[in-house]
Amino acid sequence: MKKIAIFASGTGSNFDAIVEAIEAKKIPASVELMVCDKVGAKVIEKAQKKEIETLTFTAKEYASKADYESMLVKELQKRGVEWLVLAGFMRLLGPTLLEAFPHKIINIHPSLLPKYKGKEAIEQAYRAGERSVGVSIHYVDEGMDTGELIAQEAIPLTGRESLDEVKAMIHQVEHRLYPATLAKLLKQ
Ligand code: GRF
Numbered sequence: 001m002k003k004i005a006i007f008a009s010g011t012g013s014n015f016d017a018i019v020e021a022i023e024a025k026k027i028p029a030s031v032e033l034m035v036c037d038k039v040g041a042k043v044i045e046k047a048q049k050k051e052i053e054t055l056t057f058t059a060k061e062y063a064s065k066a067d068y069e070s071m072l073v074k075e076l077q078k079r080g081v082e083w084l085v086l087a088g089f090m091r092l093l094g095p096t097l098l099e100a101f102p103h104k105i106i107n108i109h110p111s112l113l114p115k116y117k118g119k120e121a122i123e124q125a126y127r128a129g130e131r132s133v134g135v136s137i138h139y140v141d142e143g144m145d146t147g148e149l150i151a152q153e154a155i156p157l158t159g160r161e162s163l164d165e166v167k168a169m170i171h172q173v174e175h176r177l178y179p180a181t182l183a184k185l186l187k188q
Helices: 013-023 042-049 065-078 095-100 121-127 163-187
Strands: 002-007 029-036 054-056 083-086 105-109 132-139 149-156
Touching: 002 013, 002 163, 013 029, 013 042, 013 163, 029 042, 029 065, 042 054, 065 095, 083 163, 105 163, 121 132, 121 163, 132 163, 149 163
Parallel strands: 002 029, 002 083, 029 054, 083 105
Antiparallel strands: 105 132, 132 149
């Protein structure tokens, strides 16, 4: 049983998919903390419903990234957290967090990396007329969506889908692929 923390800034649909897979005993883990950097984010309500402790912080209230990351490292270590699972966390991690959890931080990104890193990845791929989009899960390093790949799944498109349809297809794959990948990774 691995102790994990989920980092999220937004809607939290991946957060829910992971927590539900844990509840169904498909992932050998317990969520010790949900870390959020956006006051009022929807994921906070989702964590409350699941009775998962939430730590919300505002980066600009700290003098530096190293300062708030040191606070986070302390809070995570206090709870015995071993793995950090980023699910829509919109902030690059710095050396303080990366060095405290070497090779134990993973992220999901809605593109076939190394294509379309960063924000609005789905829109970028859609506008480029890609006939193959997808989802990537990777270890986190100091770059933006640059760490070593763990899993990837492609979704073929006909070219007739609307942007909303493509987004829905991608999220559907995310909600299956992230829990399945975590299940394998955390069993080790
Ligand atoms: C997902 O598309 C994920 O790949 C990206 O941010 C989005 C988060 O969505 N990193 P949600 O908050 O899990 O609904």
